[in-house]
Amino acid sequence: MSENSVPSPRIASSIGGLPSAVGWAHLLMEDRLRPGDSVIDATCGNGHDTLFLAQLVGSQGRVWAFDVQEAAVVETRRRLAEAGILTATVVHAGHETMAQHVPPERHGQVAGIMFNLGYLPGSDKSVITLTETTLRALSVALDLLAPRGLLTLAVYPGHEGGAQEQQAITQWAAGLSPRHYEVQLLRPINRSASPPECWVVWKR
Numbered sequence: 001m002s003e004n005s006v007p008s009p010r011i012a013s014s015i016g017g018l019p020s021a022v023g024w025a026h027l028l029m030e031d032r033l034r035p036g037d038s039v040i041d042a043t044c045g046n047g048h049d050t051l052f053l054a055q056l057v058g059s060q061g062r063v064w065a066f067d068v069q070e071a072a073v074v075e076t077r078r079r080l081a082e083a084g085i086l087t088a089t090v091v092h093a094g095h096e097t098m099a100q101h102v103p104p105e106r107h108g109q110v111a112g113i114m115f116n117l118g119y120l121p122g123s124d125k126s127v128i129t130l131t132e133t134t135l136r137a138l139s140v141a142l143d144l145l146a147p148r149g150l151l152t153l154a155v156y157p158g159h160e161g162g163a164q165e166q167q168a169i170t171q172w173a174a175g176l177s178p179r180h181y182e183v184q185l186l187r188p189i190n191r192s193a194s195p196p197e198c199w200v201v202w203k204r
C-alpha cells in the first residue's frame with residue numbers, strides 16, 4: 001500500500017496508530033447501533049461518550065446517562081444542550097440504579113451500553129468507579145441489554161484501585177455463559193505497565 005493510499009483513521013489514538021480502549025468501543029458502537037436505538041452511558045463524566053451515543057441513535061433514539069458526580073452531570077447536560085440534543089436523560093445517580101431510571105418497557109431492549117471506568121479526567125481522582133458497584137451495575141446492564149445488543153467497558157488497571165476492578169471484571173466476564181454471551185478483550189500486549197483495555201460483551 002503506498003503512503004498516499006493509506007486511509008486516515010476515523011478514530012485516532014492518543015498512544016499510537018491503533019485505537020485506544022474508548023476508541024475501540026466507539027468503533028464497535030458505530031458499527032452496531034442504528035438510528036432510533038435506546039442506549040445507556042453508564043459513566044457520563046464530561047459527556048463525550050453520551051454525545052457520541054446520542055448522535056449515533058439520532059432524534060428518534062433515547063439515551064440515558066449516569067454519573068455520581070454533580071459536576072459530571074452538569075457538564076454532560078451542557079455538552080448535550082450545546083449540540084441541540086433533546087433525546088438524552090442525564091441522571092445524577094450511580095449506574096447500579098440504572099434499571100430504576102430506564103422505563104420498564106425498555107428493559108431487554110437497550111441496543112448499546114458503554115462503561116468508561118476510572119476517574120473523571122481533569123477532576124477529583126479520588127472519585128473512581130468501585131468494584132462492588134461496577135459489578136452490580138454490569139449485572140443490571142445485561143438484563144437491560146437487548147438480544148444482539150453490545151456492552152463495552154473501558155477498563156484502566158493502571159490507577160489506584162483499577163487493578164482490583166480489572167481482576168473482578170476478568171472473573172465476571174469469564175463466568176458469562178457462552179450460550180448467552182460472546183466476550184472479547186482488546187488490549188495492547190507489547191507494552192509494559194498496565195495499559196487500558198476494552199472489553200466487549202455481545203448478547204446472543
Ligand SMILES: C[S@@+](CC[C@H](N)C(=O)[O-])C[C@H]1O[C@@H](n2cnc3c(N)ncnc32)[C@H](O)[C@@H]1O
Nearest residue numbers: 043044045046047048049067068094095120129
Ligand atoms: C473515565 S470517567 C467517564 C468519562 C466519560 N464517559 C466521558 O466521555 O467524559 C468515569 C466516570 O465514572 C463516574 N462514576 C464513578 N462511580 C460511578 C457510579 N457508581 N455510577 C456512575 N458513574 C460513576 C465518575 O464520576 C467519572 O465521571
